[in-house]
Amino acid sequence: xxxxxxxxxxxxxxxxxxxxxxxxxxxxxxxxxxxxxxxxxxxxxxxxxxxxxxxxxxxxxxxxxxxxxxxxxxxxxxxxxxxxxxxxxxxxxxxxxxxxxxxxxxxxxxxxxxxxxxxxxxxxxxxxxxxxxxxxxxxxxxxxxxxxxxxxxxxxxxxxxxxxxxxxxxxxxxxxxxxxxxxxxxxxxxxxxxxxxxxxxxxxxxxxxxxxxxxxxxxxxxxxxxxxxxxxxxxxxxxxxxxxxxxxxxxxxxxxxxxxxxxxxxxxxxxxxxxxxxxxxxxxxxxxxxxxxxxxxxxxxxxxxxxxxxxxxxxxxxxxxxxxxxxxxxxxxxxxxxxxxxxxxxxxxxxxxxxxxxxxxxxxxxxxxxxxxxxxxxxxxxxxxxxxxxxxxxxxxxxxxxxxxxxxxxxxxxxxxxxxxxxxxxxxxxxxxxx
Amino acid sequence: xxxxxxxxxxxxxxxxxxxxxxxxxxxxxxxxxxxxxxxxxxxxxxxxxxxxxxxxxxxxxxxxxxxxxxxxxxxxxxxxxxxxxxxxxxxxxxxxxxxxxxxxxxxxxxxxxxxxxxxxxxxxxxxxxxxxxxxxxxxxxxxxxxxxxxxxxxxxxxxxxxxxxxxxxxxxxxxxxxxxxxxxxxxxxxxxxxxxxxxxxxxxxxxxxxxxxxxxxxxxxxxxxxxxxxxxxxxxxxxxxxxxxxxxxxxxxxxxxxxxxxxxxxxxxxxxxxxxxxxxxxxxxxxxxxxxxxxxxxxxxxxxxxxxxxxxxxxxxxxxxxx
Numbered sequence: 001x002x003x004x005x006x007x008x009x010x011x012x013x014x015x016x017x018x019x020x021x022x023x024x025x026x027x028x029x030x031x032x033x034x035x036x037x038x039x040x041x042x043x044x045x046x047x048x049x050x051x052x053x054x055x056x057x058x059x060x061x062x063x064x065x066x067x068x069x070x071x072x073x074x075x076x077x078x079x080x081x082x083x084x085x086x087x088x089x090x091x092x093x094x095x096x097x098x099x100x101x102x103x104x105x106x107x108x109x110x111x112x113x114x115x116x117x118x119x120x121x122x123x124x125x126x127x128x129x130x131x132x133x134x135x136x137x138x139x140x141x142x143x144x145x146x147x148x149x150x151x152x153x154x155x156x157x158x159x160x161x162x163x164x165x166x167x168x169x170x171x172x173x174x175x176x177x178x179x180x181x182x183x184x185x186x187x188x189x190x191x192x193x194x195x196x197x198x199x200x201x202x203x204x205x206x207x208x209x210x211x212x213x214x215x216x217x218x219x220x221x222x223x224x225x226x227x228x229x230x231x232x233x234x235x236x237x238x239x240x241x242x243x244x245x246x247x248x249x250x251x252x253x254x255x256x257x258x259x260x261x262x263x264x265x266x267x268x269x270x271x272x273x274x275x276x277x278x279x280x281x282x283x284x285x286x287x288x289x290x291x292x293x294x295x296x297x298x299x300x301x302x303x304x305x306x307x308x309x310x311x312x313x314x315x316x317x318x319x320x321x322x323x324x325x326x327x328x329x330x331x332x333x334x335x336x337x338x339x340x341x342x343x344x345x346x347x348x349x350x351x352x353x354x355x356x357x358x359x360x361x362x363x364x365x366x367x368x369x370x371x372x373x374x375x376x377x378x379x380x381x382x383x384x385x386x387x388x389x390x391x392x393x394x395x396x397x398x399x400x401x402x403x404x405x406x407x408x409x410x411x412x413x414x415x416x417x418x419x420x421x422x423x424x425x426x427x428x429x430x431x432x433x434x435x
Numbered sequence: 436x437x438x439x440x441x442x443x444x445x446x447x448x449x450x451x452x453x454x455x456x457x458x459x460x461x462x463x464x465x466x467x468x469x470x471x472x473x474x475x476x477x478x479x480x481x482x483x484x485x486x487x488x489x490x491x492x493x494x495x496x497x498x499x500x501x502x503x504x505x506x507x508x509x510x511x512x513x514x515x516x517x518x519x520x521x522x523x524x525x526x527x528x529x530x531x532x533x534x535x536x537x538x539x540x541x542x543x544x545x546x547x548x549x550x551x552x553x554x555x556x557x558x559x560x561x562x563x564x565x566x567x568x569x570x571x572x573x574x575x576x577x578x579x580x581x582x583x584x585x586x587x588x589x590x591x592x593x594x595x596x597x598x599x600x601x602x603x604x605x606x607x608x609x610x611x612x613x614x615x616x617x618x619x620x621x622x623x624x625x626x627x628x629x630x631x632x633x634x635x636x637x638x639x640x641x642x643x644x645x646x647x648x649x650x651x652x653x654x655x656x657x658x659x660x661x662x663x664x665x666x667x668x669x670x671x672x673x674x675x676x677x678x679x680x681x682x683x684x685x686x687x688x689x690x691x692x693x694x695x696x697x698x699x700x701x702x703x704x705x706x707x708x709x710x711x712x713x714x715x716x717x718x719x720x721x722x723x724x725x726x727x728x729x730x731x732x733x734x735x736x737x738x739x740x741x742x743x744x745x746x747x748x749x750x751x752x753x754x755x756x757x758x
Binding site for chain 1: 442553657
């Protein structure tokens with residue numbers, strides 16, 4: 001691993017510095033901690049920090065060093081909070097100017113700085129910086145640091161490797177591992193999918209149709225018209241493409257879906273913002289989209305565990321009068337007919353619900369109501385998918401498995417959404433028992 | 436990423452003149468030497484020390500500076516201020532949702548060339564009498580980043596502002612990665628036109644409205660800073676003074692009102708540029724500081740009806756308790 005690489009090269013290069021044991025350099029530990037917190041950091045970022053330290057940034061106070069780490073490693077407000085919280089756990093000695101006579105601090109970049117601090121002669125400076133360069137060159141393929149002839153503190157020129165002021169050494173920073181973290185907790189959302197995956201998956205859902213005013217140049221048409229007539233003709237224009245794909249999301253809220261509220265909200269927001277869809281409508285319901293299906297058909301049913309509603313499927317009538325909600329708190333009702341007429345015709349319809357998988361048992365009435373609603377949906381659009389936030393291994397022996405026999409049901413992770421978008425794009429999907 | 440540290444440019448706000456002669460960025464093509472200059476007035480901008488440090492860090496490391504913050508917090512004007520302070524020409528690239536990364540480097544007007552070629556001998560000619568359509572160079576026009584790289588190749592740095600980068604398509608920042616990293620590009624339609632710069636790097640500012648997240652590969656190459664509304668009353672006072680608002684009692688009262696407004700739970704909190712516009716107008720109209728309690732012309736600062744109602748209710752409640 002990279003840390004071992006650094007350590008071995010260090011030991012070889014710094015062997016002339018008389019030091020007993022090398023304590024860990026705190027900023028390297030901070031860097032590794034951030035990597036473990038899923039920060040997209042590589043060795044380049046650590047080297048950038050070292051370059052900035054060599055240039056003289058981050059020396060004057062602890063706050064400045066913290067800000068330097070945040071500027072280079074944190075790329076959003078939430079990440080800044082994490083970096084600051086972890087930086088606060090670094091134990092620090094008194095941040096006073098330590099002069100030339102102090103003992104050299106043991107670390108790669110500080111080793112060279114310390115050598116310069118203690119010796120202060122150009123020969124050793126070159127040695128120290130060449131030392132630095134071998135470490136740098138081995139870690140990445142940076143080119144062009146051959147201009148190490150003269151090192152001046154203060155105003156330098158472009159291309160020279162500027163070194164930190166000669167009479168200052170960064171105080172030793174060690175990791176305070178035995179102490180409890182500060183009580184401020186920073187919560188970072190960790191969903192099964194991230195923003196980019198969701199947006200790139202749902203961007204595939206687009207049905208481009210040329211409609212609207214003719215604003216685009218049709219190169220092929222222009223060339224053809226000129227070939228046909230043989231004289232200079234005005235360019236031929238055509239309408240630009242508009243995305244005619246529409247999407248209706250029906251989202252289950254509260255009850256068994258309560259743990260998934262934040263995840264579903266984030267996916268819904270991502271789809272609304274980044275997909276190239278013209279019209280993303282969202283409606284909310286609780287447990288079943290519409291209820292009140294005629295339960296008399298269930299009288300003849302004997303063993304629903306094995307076959308579900310299959311024997312009486314032909315007798316189930318579509319269910320369409322009922323209420324869906326316009327807001328996540330289920331406070332503003334809309335008639336289901338209005339929603340489906342307004343947004344559902346020829347649209348891709350996605351139902352986001354656990355379909356009873358969280359309850360871990362089979363519920364016949366729920367299955368009946370859901371199947372009746374799916375029959376209604378079929379008359380509006382033939383592209384219906386079901387996204388289930390519960391992982392697929394929990395569907396067995398629950399209503400979710402039974403519903404999954406009638407409608408394409410996918411788990412709500414990256415692969416599941418990919419297959420769902422395939423079905424919404426019109427790819428045929430074979431369900432066990434079509435309605 | 437280069438390991439060289441650029442220490443030739445250092446941004447500081449001390450002793451800035453009122454106006455300066457800076458190279459004119461509108462001149463096209465970029466002259467190789469002795470560029471014509473134009474007078475640029477000083478940009479009234481007061482950055483805090485953290486912002487100055489992060490600008491110098493970005494210049495020293497040769498990385499773009501990514502600025503985030505609420506609208507109206509001064510992200511765009513920072514580029515103007517730094518360009519004036521360093522005496523460098525400013526290339527502006529205002530990104531739209533239809534922007535392509537290649538347009539920042541160059542654009543090739545193929546249709547115009549087709550037209551001019553169609554006219555044959557009757558087509559337009561350049562000053563030497565040769566037909567324009569015969570030379571592809573006449574139809575290639577560099578964009579802001581292309582001009583900055585060309586100018587850097589001639590040894591002159593410049594400041595590039597890429598404004599509101601998240602308005603563009605999801606892939607836009609990724610398309611810019613190579614050019615921002617290596618600072619070299621080649622015109623595909625005319626391979627003899629190419630520019631590359633090794634030692635001189637333009638200073639790049641990228642502003643971000645937080646509407647969409649940016650790709651991590653792009654974020655890794657940037658230095659990040661979030662511009663916040665100043666918390667210290669003294670700093671707001673100095674900023675207002677810098678914008679020619681001399682009426683001191685009016686200034687104090689306005690700052691007091693704004694700080695109280697920002698404590699109320701609004702859907703959009705008033706920003707710095709709105710404050711400056713509002714107080715400037717109040718000073719021009721000649722309003723007395725006491726009248727500010729009734730929040731005159733508050734539409735310049737609070738832009739939504741719900742917020743306005745809440746603010747008026749809050750302020751009338753405070754006045755009642757005071758009397």
